[in-house]
Amino acid sequence: MTRGATYPEFSRNALAPGLLGGIILIAGLALIGNAWFTGVLYATSILALIMCVFAAQAKSWWWLIGLVPIAVVWNPVFPIAMPDLLLRLLHLAAAVVFIAAGILIRTPADTRR
Secondary structure (H helix, E strand, O other): OOOOOOOOOEEOOOHHHHHHHHHHHHHHHHHOOOOOHHHHHHHHHHHHHHHHHHHHHOOOHHHHHHHHHHHHHOOOOOOOOOOHHHHHHHHHHHHHHHHHHHHHOOEEOOOOO
16 A cells, blocks of 8 residues: 555545436337336335445435335335326336436445555
């Protein structure tokens, strides 16, 4: 280790699941009504719950307002029936929430190095 090395004060643990969730939601627009759409439901709800954990670790509680409803609406166990246009609009809105949360949720870095 070099002298004077500085470490980041925070880490963006939610960035990868946020970007992946956004990609899945945008790609899932093509799968609405298809049998493969169940995979989109599973992936979206699981990634939303993972991001909820990172938001709680970062004490960014306001992100739970957007992430918990995503986990509920896209849950595959009890799917919510809604019109096609509304579902497509919600996909776009949820993709924005995923990407914004992934960029803005910052967890304090481990300083025990």
